[in-house]
Amino acid sequence: MKVYLGKPRGFCAGVVRAVDVVELALQRYPHPVYVKHQIVHNPYVVKSLEDKGAITVDDVENIPAGSTVVFSAHGSPPEDFERAAERGLNVVDATCPLVTKVHNEARKYARDGRKLVLVGHRGHQEVIGTMGQSEMDLLDNREGSTGPDWPDDTPVTVLTQTTLSVDDTQRAIERIKDRFEDVIVRNDLCYATTNRQATVKQLSGMVELVLVIGAPNSSNCNRLREVAEAYGVDAHLINGPDELDPSWLEGVENVGITSGASTPESLVRAVIEALGTTEVVTIEGAEEDVSFVLPPELRDVDRLEHDQDRVVAGDVTQSVARIPTANDN
Ligand code: SF4
Numbered sequence: 202m203k204v205y206l207g208k209p210r211g212f213c214a215g216v217v218r219a220v221d222v223v224e225l226a227l228q229r230y231p232h233p234v235y236v237k238h239q240i241v242h243n244p245y246v247v248k249s250l251e252d253k254g255a256i257t258v259d260d261v262e263n264i265p266a267g268s269t270v271v272f273s274a275h276g277s278p279p280e281d282f283e284r285a286a287e288r289g290l291n292v293v294d295a296t297c298p299l300v301t302k303v304h305n306e307a308r309k310y311a312r313d314g315r316k317l318v319l320v321g322h323r324g325h326q327e328v329i330g331t332m333g334q335s336e337m338d339l340l341d342n343r344e345g346s347t348g349p350d351w352p353d354d355t356p357v358t359v360l361t362q363t364t365l366s367v368d369d370t371q372r373a374i375e376r377i378k379d380r381f382e383d384v385i386v387r388n389d390l391c392y393a394t395t396n397r398q399a400t401v402k403q404l405s406g407m408v409e410l411v412l413v414i415g416a417p418n419s420s421n422c423n424r425l426r427e428v429a430e431a432y433g434v435d436a437h438l439i440n441g442p443d444e445l446d447p448s449w450l451e452g453v454e455n456v457g458i459t460s461g462a463s464t465p466e467s468l469v470r471a472v473i474e475a476l477g478t479t480e481v482v483t484i485e486g487a488e489e490d491v492s493f494v495l496p497p498e499l500r501d502v503d504r505l506e507h508d509q510d511r512v513v514a515g516d517v518t519q520s521v522a523r524i525p526t527a528n529d530n
Contacts, residue, residue, distance in 0.1 A: 278333020
């Protein structure tokens with residue numbers, strides 16, 4: 202069995218920062234430290250932080266007055282900050298700066314008197330947070346919506362959820378541009394989403410099966426699976442090696458593996474080992490060197506060391522192939 206391993210994959214800068222924020226809050230503040238919403242959408246990451254003293258809750262109302270709470274990487278609506286203030290909570294905000302950028306855009310364009318359309322998935326935590334910033338219409342491509350029923354000359358600004366499919370989002374944007382005369386497009390898909398999808402497109406042409414390692418409630422993981430399927434290859438999203446189904450592997454000699462922005466690398470390695478892999482070829486796409494500063498209240502502490510060991514254990518041949526990227530132009 203030969204594995205084609207996508208790179209970049211796994212933790213993005215926003216997830217590294219969010220996990221650091223919880224770890225550092227656990228070091229600095231009395232326990233327990235509460236986390237509103239899963240800090241990132243991965244059960245292994247959530248559990249490892251809970252084992253150290255974090256408690257994950259879905260609602261600010263479930264947090265005892267005076268406690269410390271970390272708000273998750275996906276972003277939160279202003280009401281959550283207001284209710285936290287009413288309860289006297291010490292809030293440390295781990296919202297990814299690329300999501301905060303979308304929040305800032307929403308408020309700016311609303312102040313400018315433009316109507317807002319958010320391309321996103323209804324009910325996702327990031328969408329809840331962004332829609333709380335100002336009045337806006339949601340365009341969810343899964344619902345078959347054709348967009349808002351406004352006059353053609355309405356000034357419209359289009360924002361997007363950061364973790365959508367690049368191709369689906371472009372189609373949604375084109376529909377809005379066709380429909381209205383004055384459209385500003387802020388394509389907010391983040392670098393991690395774009396880079397991981399570009400690599401999975403390359404992988405899909407080389408293999409009979411793609412395995413995306415990550416959680417079923419992770420938006421960016423689901424999009425990776427869908428991209429592989431759209432490129433005509435069988436694809437499955439699994440949390441880890443326990444969810445491998447041997448029937449998927451019948452007649453398969455080449456497997457593509459990638460992981461979402463909130464998936465620990467240890468799970469990728471565990472899947473590769475469970476496959477009995479004899480050769481791993483890393484398919485390198487865009488280089489990533491993004492990192493984000495900590496929230497102000499934690500900036501005086503040292504950043505944590507992260508295990509970015511990407512080496513697969515065992516007697517496995519490894520090599521690297523680099524694919525051309527937009528950065529090469
Ligand atoms: S996927 Fe993108 S927007 Fe989301 S946390 Fe990572 S870098 Fe930030």
